[in-house]
Amino acid sequence: MATAPEEFRSIRIDKEQCAGRMACMRVCPTEAIRVRDRRAFLLPDKCIDCGECVRVCPNHAIVPQTSSFRDFSRFKYTIALPSPVFYSQFGRGVLPASILKALKKVGFDDSYDVACASESVSIAIQEFLDSNDSPRPLISPFCPTIVRLVQIRYPNLLDHLIPIESPMEIAAREAKHVKMRELGLKEHEIGVIYLTPCPAKTIAIRYPPRKKHSFLDGAIAISEIYPTVVQALSQIGGLNGNSSIRGLGLGWPMVGGQVSSLKAEECLAIAGLADVIRILEDIENGKLKDIQYIECNSCPTACVGGSLTVENPYIARGRVLRMIEQFGSKPCQDLEKIRRLYRRKFFSLPGKIPAHPVQPLDQDVSMAIQKLQGKHDLYEKLPKIDCGACGSPTCLTFAEDVVKGSAALEDCVFLAMRKFASMSSSLLETVESHSRKVPYQTDFEKS
Amino acid sequence: MGKPFSHSFIVEGRNFVQAGTASTKIKTMLKELGIDGGVVRRVAIATYEAEMNIVMYANSGTVVLEVTPEVVRLNVNDRGPGISDIDLAMQEGYSTATPEMREMGFGAGMGLPNIKKNADDLRIKSTVGEGTNLEITFRIN
Numbered sequence: 001m002a003t004a005p006e007e008f009r010s011i012r013i014d015k016e017q018c019a020g021r022m023a024c025m026r027v028c029p030t031e032a033i034r035v036r037d038r039r040a041f042l043l044p045d046k047c048i049d050c051g052e053c054v055r056v057c058p059n060h061a062i063v064p065q066t067s068s069f070r071d072f073s074r075f076k077y078t079i080a081l082p083s084p085v086f087y088s089q090f091g092r093g094v095l096p097a098s099i100l101k102a103l104k105k106v107g108f109d110d111s112y113d114v115a116c117a118s119e120s121v122s123i124a125i126q127e128f129l130d131s132n133d134s135p136r137p138l139i140s141p142f143c144p145t146i147v148r149l150v151q152i153r154y155p156n157l158l159d160h161l162i163p164i165e166s167p168m169e170i171a172a173r174e175a176k177h178v179k180m181r182e183l184g185l186k187e188h189e190i191g192v193i194y195l196t197p198c199p200a201k202t203i204a205i206r207y208p209p210r211k212k213h214s215f216l217d218g219a220i221a222i223s224e225i226y227p228t229v230v231q232a233l234s235q236i237g238g239l240n241g242n243s244s245i246r247g248l249g250l251g252w253p254m255v256g257g258q259v260s261s262l263k264a265e266e267c268l269a270i271a272g273l274a275d276v277i278r279i280l281e282d283i284e285n286g287k288l289k290d291i292q293y294i295e296c297n298s299c300p301t302a303c304v305g306g307s308l309t310v311e312n313p314y315i316a317r318g319r320v321l322r323m324i325e326q327f328g329s330k331p332c333q334d335l336e337k338i339r340r341l342y343r344r345k346f347f348s349l350p351g352k353i354p355a356h357p358v359q360p361l362d363q364d365v366s367m368a369i370q371k372l373q374g375k376h377d378l379y380e381k382l383p384k385i386d387c388g389a390c391g392s393p394t395c396l397t398f399a400e401d402v403v404k405g406s407a408a409l410e411d412c413v414f415l416a417m418r419k420f421a422s423m424s425s426s427l428l429e430t431v432e433s434h435s436r437k438v439p440y441q442t443d444f445e446k447s
Numbered sequence: 448m449g450k451p452f453s454h455s456f457i458v459e460g461r462n463f464v465q466a467g468t469a470s471t472k473i474k475t476m477l478k479e480l481g482i483d484g485g486v487v488r489r490v491a492i493a494t495y496e497a498e499m500n501i502v503m504y505a506n507s508g509t510v511v512l513e514v515t516p517e518v519v520r521l522n523v524n525d526r527g528p529g530i531s532d533i534d535l536a537m538q539e540g541y542s543t544a545t546p547e548m549r550e551m552g553f554g555a556g557m558g559l560p561n562i563k564k565n566a567d568d569l570r571i572k573s574t575v576g577e578g579t580n581l582e583i584t585f586r587i588n
Contacts, residue, residue: 153478155484156484156485156487156488281467281470281471281474282467284474284488284491285467285470285491285492285495286491286492286495286561287495355484357478357481357484358478358479360478360479360480360481361479361480361481362481363481365480365481365482365516365587366449366516368479368480368481369449369450369451369452369480369514369515369516370449370450370452372452372476372479372480372514373450373452373453376454400479
């Protein structure tokens with residue numbers, strides 16, 4: 001199992017750029033960012049790689065850990081694997097086939113479509129649902145942020161993540177094997193590079209949770225490669241009239257894309273972390289057992305709204321819908337062939353996903369009990385307005401930071417003010433009582 | 448031996464919007480204490496059922512969580528109609544839920560049996576017309 005070292009996450013905070021303006025801290029859904037001495041820092045064990053902080057930082061100090069084109073010069077042959085999101089980032093009428101062509105113009109030796117692999121994965125999911133009686137509902141594992149969320153907050157639900165390989169892995173494996181045969185190259189001589197809509201995919205590539213190595217060799221942000229591809233597209237000129245890229249897999253990057261080919265009444269499509277968390281809570285409470293499969297997306301508009309995309313997510317979604325209307329009805333895969341591959345375990349991932357539960361307040365239960373009581377007792381004394389001025393995102397997390405020893409009571413401006421007020425009033429009292437003991441005498445009284 | 452951790456939650460009757468918040472918070476607390484995942488899940492299911500019983504049948508209630516290094520204990524008190532025949536209420540499938548509640552997917556008559564199934568000990572005291580008290584215990588380890 002490729003276990004990510006806990007300190008490696010899909011984003012890094014650039015200390016030089018950070019001005020401590022707290023936008024990231026306030027938006028982080030798992031309270032994984034603190035600000036101390038006007039610098040933000042990450043608590044990697046709480047981070048789920050969602051990329052929300054990347055969107056909001058006014059100083060661009062949050063750096064996604066994606067790669068650049070030059071990082072792949074060690075390969076003899078490079079293949080670009082654009083996320084199907086990429087097809088939705090360009091103007092009307094620009095077809096997937098032209099985009100794949102443009103990628104070869106910007107320096108990749110070849111490019112390879114992922115949407116077709118998405119279609120086969122949809123078929124594999126249906127086969128799994130029909131033939132397997134593992135605990136329901138099953139949860140989609142294709143958004144790395146969701147996998148991470150389950151690992152740290154809902155380890156009880158790890159068995160619910162469907163053990164099926166992701167479309168990007170299926171496509172990468174296929175692309176590599178085709179080229180190895182065609183060009184007589186060795187696997188390590190071919191670099192397959194994902195064009196990613198979000199930083200989270202870098203984690204899935206560097207540390208795939210169920211296996212040792214990914215078939216991918218890295219990821220470049222869509223936002224980074226976009227300008228050069230736009231240029232290449234203008235040089236290619238003329239829009240290609242038909243597309244070899246087709247099928248329902250084109251719909252995977254939008255909400256409901258994964259379940260569109262499954263039996264609708266038994267499936268749900270959820271988007272946005274708040275709603276995903278609500279659903280995971282329900283499953284943990286023993287509900288939703290009559291649901292077969294839940295597609296979970298961290299981003300509210302699913303992958304078309306990833307933090308490393310360029311286009312407005314709603315426009316992008318509109319384009320995806322149009323593509324499906326044009327090319328979606330013709331499947332790109334032979335159903336029987338995919339079913340045979342499924343039976344030969346072509347899609348299965350046998351490894352177990354490790355749990356990374358959030359660290360308890362203390363390793364010793366008695367101590368943890370004391371600290372939890374301390375946290376809630378302190379919380380009762382706090383203003384409960386979550387102003388964040390202390391550098392912790394909420395009053396409750398501040399109380400936790402204090403009992404853990406990583407924040408001081410005086411960091412709360414309200415507690416500090418109260419302390420200052422009581423200090424100054426006792427100072428005033430002292431001064432007053434002292435001055436009463438030595439009454440002022442007029443010269444007249446003295447005489 | 449130190450003092451147990453204790454925290455109480457108010458549950459409003461007939462407030463379906465707030466329903467489930469106590470169980471969610473209790474789960475978070477148990478995870479912060481590093482309690483075993485299997486125990487957390489059993490507590491979660493039982494708390495949720497108990498909370499839903501208050502929401503569906505009672506006017507108001509409280510859930511008091513108590514944790515020692517040995518046990519997790521929930522004390523659930525409500526002011527509501529009470530249960531006239533506890534043995535009957537403990538039978539799977541028995542329910543006094545209204546058609547509306549059933550419409551919403553509740554009232555399968557699994558509430559109390561499900562609590563009993565997930566707990567290590569369940570004590571029920573109830574007075575018709577006054578309310579019900581559940582003491583639910585889970586052993587840690």
